[in-house]
């Protein structure tokens with residue numbers, strides 16, 4: 303990103319990074335908040351802030367290597383300056399905050415520190431080791447792929463429009479998109495823009511949903527009229543997709559532990575003209591009461607998110623190794639308990655947005671070994687290095703008795 307030498311933009315960048323790294327805030331929310339509270343900035347300024355913040359979150363460890371010290375609230379300006387000093391084509395503004403940054407020294411320190419591949423790729427050691435141990439040679443390919451910027455992909459809401467009509471309407475607003483032919487309802491933005499401001503979004507013609515994520519609902523083979531349970535529905539990205547595939551016919555029960563997520567789901571459902579969804583907060587007896595009741599079940603399981611680091615680079619620094627063990631136990635329990643919701647002859651999809659086999663095929667293998675009344679129909683891992691989109695695993699499992 304070319305430097306825009308305006309101090310107020312750099313203040314925007316440093317303040318946002320402070321919130322993300324030291325106040326526990328999420329990168330996407332913080333960037334949004336900064337941009338919203340500075341409406342005077344034009345498109346170029348906004349792009350500069352968003353891109354610089356995301357780059358610095360993604361490349362934190364590499365930049366720390368080039369600084370030879372860790373990022374702290376006291377070194378944020380040095381952190382930002384060092385990032386730009388790493389590019390020999392850029393000239394740092396002559397501000398007091400950058401006075402002690404000498405580009406030649408930065409490049410020398412970078413040369414030495416990046417001999418450690420975890421520094422060069424900007425991952426914490428524990429995560430790099432876990433990835434290598436779990437995925438072998440594939441890990442480096444995925445690391446590269448997840449260090450690039452995530453494209454913005456739309457899922458066309460077939461309850462309201464079709465891909466051609468939406469593409470044309472956006473083009474009239476000078477928003478160019480391309481059709482992703484391998485994905486039934488996907489359009490990719492050719493340039494980043496605030497798509498949420500358009501009437502098409504407000505009218506529910508599309509949702510923003512990664513292309514990989516758009517493969518999960520169709521994998522469940524739902525039909526109009528079925529009774530479907532979406533057991534970890536969250537704010538409903540996949541619930542809405544299921545409803546569209548079911549042409550609003552039949553019944554979807556969208557469940558989660560958290561009511562606030564389901565409230566957001568209801569808001570989105572209204573915008574999407576989705577009418578066949580009922581929400582339910584999971585309580586102690588909820589799952590037991592629903593046994594043997596569903597034709598289809600989606601378990602979009604809570605996971606490490608290690609397939610979506612491209613989109614959520616801050617997770618590299620926020621995830622803890624202990625969390626991986628905890629989430630593995632949660633997934634095992636969810637699979638064992640929730641799988642009883644489907645009727646004999648019914649099917650479920652178990653999905654994660656992780657590329658770790660422990661959360662995916664190994665989790666499913668363990669389930670099938672302990673539950674011989676279920677069988678695997680098919681499974682698929684979509685790797686970021688192969689698709690350019692987020693990484694997702696999905697397994698289609700049938701209850702046979």
Ligand SMILES: C[S@@+](CC[C@H](N)C(=O)[O-])C[C@H]1O[C@@H](n2cnc3c(N)ncnc32)[C@H](O)[C@@H]1O
Pocket residue numbers: 533534535536537538539540541557558559560563584602603604605636
């Ligand atoms: C991967 S996210 C779901 C994303 C959502 N399906 C979508 O498409 O937008 C996993 C969800 O599982 C929920 N969750 C965590 N533990 C759960 C449990 N034991 N039972 C049901 N849901 C759970 C989380 O609150 C979170 O919303």
